[in-house]
Amino acid sequence: xxxxxxxxxxxxxxxxxxxxxxxxxxxxxxxxxxxxxxxxxxxxxxxxxxxxxxxxxxxxxxxxxxxxxxxxxxxxxxxxxxxxxxxxxxxxxxxxxxxxxxxxxxxxxxxxxxxxxxxxxxxxxxxxxxxxxxxxxxxxxxxxxxxxxxxxxxxxxxxxxxxxxxxxxxxxxxxxxxxxxxxxxxxxxxxxxxxxxxxxxxxxxxxxxxxxxxxxxxxxxxxxxxxxxxxxxxxxxxxxxxxxxxxxxxxxxxxxxxxxxxxxxxxxxxxxxxxxxxxxxxxxxxxxxxxxxxxxxxxxxxxxxxxxxxxxxxxxxxxxxxxxxxxxxxxxxxxxxxxxxxxxxxxxxxxxxxxxxxxxxxxxxxxxxxxxxxxxxxxxxxxxxxxxxxxxxxxxxxxxxxxxxxxxxxxxxxxxxxxxxxxxxxxxxxxxxxxxxxxxxxx
Amino acid sequence: xxxxxxxxxxxxxxxxxxxxxxxxxxxxxxxxxxxxxxxxxxxxxxxxxxxxxxxxxxxxxxxxxxxxxxxxxxxxxxxxxxxxxxxxxxxxxxxxxxxxxxxxxxxxxxxxxxxxxxxxxxxxxxxxxxxxxxxxxxxxxxxxxxxxxxxxxxxxxxxxxxxxxxxxxxxxxxxxxxxxxxxxxxxxxxxxxxxxxxxxxxxxxxxxxxxxxxxxxxxxxxxxxxxxxxxxxxxxxxxxxxxxxxxxxxxxxxxxxxxxxxxxxxxxxxxxxxxxxxxxxxxxxxxxxxxxxxxxxxxxxxxxxxxxxxxxxxxxxxxxxxxxxxxxxxxxxxxxxxxxxxxxxxxxxxxxxxxxxxxxxxxxxxxxxxxxxxxxxxxxxxxxxxxxxxxxxxxxxxxxxxxxxxxxxxxxxxxxxxxxxxxxxxxxxxxxxxxxxxxxxxxxxxxxxxxxxxxxxxxxxxxxxxxxxxxxxxxxxx
Ligand SMILES: Cc1cc2nc3c(=O)[nH]c(=O)nc-3n(C[C@H](O)[C@H](O)[C@H](O)COP(=O)(O)OP(=O)(O)OC[C@H]3O[C@@H](n4cnc5c(N)ncnc54)[C@H](O)[C@@H]3O)c2cc1C
Ligand code: SF4
Ligand code: SF4
Numbered sequence: 001x002x003x004x005x006x007x008x009x010x011x012x013x014x015x016x017x018x019x020x021x022x023x024x025x026x027x028x029x030x031x032x033x034x035x036x037x038x039x040x041x042x043x044x045x046x047x048x049x050x051x052x053x054x055x056x057x058x059x060x061x062x063x064x065x066x067x068x069x070x071x072x073x074x075x076x077x078x079x080x081x082x083x084x085x086x087x088x089x090x091x092x093x094x095x096x097x098x099x100x101x102x103x104x105x106x107x108x109x110x111x112x113x114x115x116x117x118x119x120x121x122x123x124x125x126x127x128x129x130x131x132x133x134x135x136x137x138x139x140x141x142x143x144x145x146x147x148x149x150x151x152x153x154x155x156x157x158x159x160x161x162x163x164x165x166x167x168x169x170x171x172x173x174x175x176x177x178x179x180x181x182x183x184x185x186x187x188x189x190x191x192x193x194x195x196x197x198x199x200x201x202x203x204x205x206x207x208x209x210x211x212x213x214x215x216x217x218x219x220x221x222x223x224x225x226x227x228x229x230x231x232x233x234x235x236x237x238x239x240x241x242x243x244x245x246x247x248x249x250x251x252x253x254x255x256x257x258x259x260x261x262x263x264x265x266x267x268x269x270x271x272x273x274x275x276x277x278x279x280x281x282x283x284x285x286x287x288x289x290x291x292x293x294x295x296x297x298x299x300x301x302x303x304x305x306x307x308x309x310x311x312x313x314x315x316x317x318x319x320x321x322x323x324x325x326x327x328x329x330x331x332x333x334x335x336x337x338x339x340x341x342x343x344x345x346x347x348x349x350x351x352x353x354x355x356x357x358x359x360x361x362x363x364x365x366x367x368x369x370x371x372x373x374x375x376x377x378x379x380x381x382x383x384x385x386x387x388x389x390x391x392x393x394x395x396x397x398x399x400x401x402x403x404x405x406x407x408x409x410x411x412x413x414x415x416x417x418x419x420x421x422x423x424x425x426x427x428x429x430x431x432x433x434x435x436x437x438x439x440x441x442x443x
Numbered sequence: 444x445x446x447x448x449x450x451x452x453x454x455x456x457x458x459x460x461x462x463x464x465x466x467x468x469x470x471x472x473x474x475x476x477x478x479x480x481x482x483x484x485x486x487x488x489x490x491x492x493x494x495x496x497x498x499x500x501x502x503x504x505x506x507x508x509x510x511x512x513x514x515x516x517x518x519x520x521x522x523x524x525x526x527x528x529x530x531x532x533x534x535x536x537x538x539x540x541x542x543x544x545x546x547x548x549x550x551x552x553x554x555x556x557x558x559x560x561x562x563x564x565x566x567x568x569x570x571x572x573x574x575x576x577x578x579x580x581x582x583x584x585x586x587x588x589x590x591x592x593x594x595x596x597x598x599x600x601x602x603x604x605x606x607x608x609x610x611x612x613x614x615x616x617x618x619x620x621x622x623x624x625x626x627x628x629x630x631x632x633x634x635x636x637x638x639x640x641x642x643x644x645x646x647x648x649x650x651x652x653x654x655x656x657x658x659x660x661x662x663x664x665x666x667x668x669x670x671x672x673x674x675x676x677x678x679x680x681x682x683x684x685x686x687x688x689x690x691x692x693x694x695x696x697x698x699x700x701x702x703x704x705x706x707x708x709x710x711x712x713x714x715x716x717x718x719x720x721x722x723x724x725x726x727x728x729x730x731x732x733x734x735x736x737x738x739x740x741x742x743x744x745x746x747x748x749x750x751x752x753x754x755x756x757x758x759x760x761x762x763x764x765x766x767x768x769x770x771x772x773x774x775x776x777x778x779x780x781x782x783x784x785x786x787x788x789x790x791x792x793x794x795x796x797x798x799x800x801x802x803x804x805x806x807x808x809x810x811x812x813x814x815x816x817x818x819x820x821x822x823x824x825x826x827x828x829x830x831x832x833x834x835x836x837x838x839x840x841x842x843x844x845x846x847x848x849x850x851x852x853x854x855x856x857x858x859x860x861x862x863x864x865x866x867x868x869x870x871x872x873x874x875x876x877x878x879x880x881x882x883x884x885x886x887x888x889x890x891x892x893x894x895x896x897x898x899x900x901x902x903x904x905x906x907x908x909x910x911x912x913x914x915x916x917x918x919x920x921x
Pocket of ligand 2: 050085111
């Protein structure tokens with residue numbers, strides 16, 4: 001059954017007609033869009049998608065398979081938002097459209113139900129996520145994994161499951177929230193009161209990057225407040241059509257971080273940062289939270305954005321490495337943070353930073369896109385890795401967990417010997433002069 | 444269109460190149476032109492000249508219409524579907540076939556994106572000057588079909604100055620080759636130049652031979668702020684009269700400055716009434732001497748601030764900011780109707796005044812910007828297609844502007860083409876004999892009027908059927 005703007009459940013998530021009609025279909029976004037580049041079809045372009053969303057909203061066309069396909073094919077990378085001079089907030093439109101799609105197909109799609117179960121019950125619940133991670137950890141370490149892979153057992157379940165299992169980020173040997181105390185203090189005098197959101201995936205799969213973040217913040221004279229009641233930011237839920245649940249998570253986070261305890265809320269995950277900056281918008285009509293959400297969002301800073309604006313209390317020690325930086329979509333396009341990470345890296349003595357073609361083009365990780373649409377994702381990944389390989393760096397620096405495991409997977413798959421690291425780990429190496437003990441990725 | 448006929452078309456291009464779902468038809472029902480829209484029956488991506496020929500022959504036989512399309516950034520409605528039509532999209536024809544460093548030419552397929560070609564030739568020290576604001580997206584085929592201009596038109600001319608030859612499938616399915624690598628050619632009528640600007644009504648272009656020039660080695664970008672519109676217009680006239688030809692001389696009024704600044708955050712002066720963005724390029728020290736002279740003229744004409752940007756990345760930022768002007772204006776209102784009136788350059792100050800007058804008289808808001816050095820302005824009406832009353836006033840304001848432009852010896856469109864949007868004004872510019880000649884040519888080349896009919900002009904007595912109409916795309920509350 002087609003849903004229209006007048007169907008009640010959607011009137012609250014559907015952007016108003018003003019937002020929808022802001023697109024003047026000039027096409028200036030086409031060259032920025034990776035999916036249009038791939039198919040050369042208007043329906044896989046931002047302009048075409050907006051047209052379809054508008055028509056669905058207007059009940060001119062039903063929510064069809066093609067519509068669903070194109071909404072899910074979209075990477076939600078928001079490169080089109082950066083390119084659009086008219087200021088169309090495309091991300092909001094596609095996220096609303098995905099709600100349409102899920103609501104329309106939910107009853108008959110096992111996939112939608114599984115996706116929702118995973119997002120709601122696993123990702124959003126720290127303890128469940130840890131439980132699953134422990135199992136994964138054993139799986140990834142043991143020979144069972146090898147035996148499984150040799151016999152291709154995984155293939156029986158799905159043609160792609162074995163690929164996906166490689167893509168799953170390596171589970172850390174410990175979980176970061178268990179090692180970070182409520183307050184961490186710098187050696188020197190406290191200059192800034194910060195809070196730290198340790199994320200869901202970051203916590204279990206990039207625990208060391210989280211510890212590095214705390215160390216780096218300390219080196220910038222920050223007190224770091226890390227309440228353990230915090231939860232997943234909700235971005236993956238919202239990007240995949242589950243806005244209601246995202247709102248719940250947002251509320252929990254707002255309650256968890258006591259506002260009087262910090263001036264800045266630091267995120268080292270671009271997707272989480274971007275989404276938490278949007279809590280104000282997400283909860284704008286919520287009587288209980290709207291005001292606090294606004295205040296909360298105003299304090300959110302990506303770690304690179306925060307550090308760039310401050311001076312370290314420790315000296316940056318020289319390193320010797322040729323590196324490239326790859327933008328995360330949710331930093332460069334959603335948060336418009338492009339120069340800050342590059343300038344931070346350039347301030348490290350001895351680090352030679354090279355630019356690559358398409359540094360700001362999506363790697364195909366895109367939330368859970370690399371799991372839900374693996375073939376498309378691999379296409380985007382391949383191009384990214386080839387561009388990186390052209391300048392032959394020995395280190396690829398990234399500032400977002402999803403891109404980190406995706407690009408590490410890609411460089412390994414295409415057999416390019418290169419290390420992949422989170423930006424804060426590089427900074428930590430230079431600040432504490434232990435670059436050799438860099439985050440060793442075995443991915 | 445019957446399913447049997449659709450099957451025939453599908454057989455020609457193959458199922459993977461044929462699209463007729465509701466969604467696909469919807470996505471090709473418009474281009475960048477505001478307000479017009481019509482659904483095609485199908486959309487196809489032919490893979491060879493032969494396939495295009497076959498479709499056109501079939502169209503003559505079965506009497507359906509064919510509309511060629513590039514990237515769909517056109518602003519006069521050239522690529523908007525007409526009744527009972529198939530859209531032929533050329534964007535996958537995107538190969539640069541040859542760059543000839545000895546003859547300074549490039550041979551390209553029509554779907555090559557303009558900026559991609561420019562980057563490629565610049566890598567080996569060559570230069571393809573036409574740079575429409577849409578150059579990151581639009582295709583060379585669309586540029587040739589519309590004879591597109593650009594920011595550098597002032598010194599380097601427009602697309603037609605660079606087309607040496609074309610290959611085109613005629614409406615009857617035959618292949619027509621024109622021009623060649625010769626710098627001179629007087630054999631017969633000049634068919635090549637006649638194809639440039641034909642807006643997809645005379646044939647489907649499949650190959651283009653372009654002239655390249657050596658890339659200028661020096662360039663200086665100058666930015667000047669003005670407190671009054673008239674000061675800036677006067678400065679333009681004085682620069683032209685000083686016999687210096689900058690490569691670009693772009694004008695932005697206060698509304699445009701603010702919208703562009705909202706998008707780019709590069710520090711444009713939000714309070715200035717106008718700015719001029721000027722670029723001088725060439726070889727050797729003369730470039731710097733010329734830029735000094737221009738700076739003096741600007742100051743004499745009451746520029747409140749003049750700055751030179753020697754840094755290339757900064758200059759590039761300014762230029763791409765200017766290129767975003769049209770779309771950036773949509774930040775104010777959802778419908779931006781942009782016009783393309785062009786007057787002899789000496790009349791520019793009068794024309795700028797007239798646009799302001801039109802806004803006042805008909806109570807509509809304009810953002811005004813454009814290629815000041817060419818006398819080619821883009822007064823853009825900021826409106827909302829959902830407001831019928833305001834739309835009517837906007838149309839009246841444009842009638843006024845066109846009539847004033849023609850009175851000043853100008854034309855209704857400098858670079859965007861006639862298409863659907865300007866055809867009602869065409870006769871005023873060409874006169875009756877001109878228009879009649881065009882119609883006769885069209886009916887000889889396209890006997891059954893199947894190729895992009897109803898664009899540029901309507902043929903009578905054969906009627907094109909209903910043409911794309913102004914529809915309200917969204918009915919609030921429905
Ligand atoms: C933001 C913006 C800025 C712009 N700035 C400028 C500017 O500065 N200067 C300027 O001149 N224009 C400008 N334009 C207008 C537009 O970009 C140009 O007219 C461009 O040449 C259109 O190219 P396209 O590939 O998008 O063609 P389309 O819009 O797809 O088609 C344009 C016309 O060409 C025909 N056509 C396309 N391909 C072929 C082919 N292979 N064979 C035969 N006919 C064909 C179509 O039928 C149609 O009539 C701008 C547009 C936008 C949206
Ligand atoms: S999203 Fe923006 S850039 Fe893309 S077509 Fe719409 S207005 Fe133009
Ligand atoms: S979000 Fe990315 S993939 Fe989706 S339409 Fe925009 S540019 Fe294309």
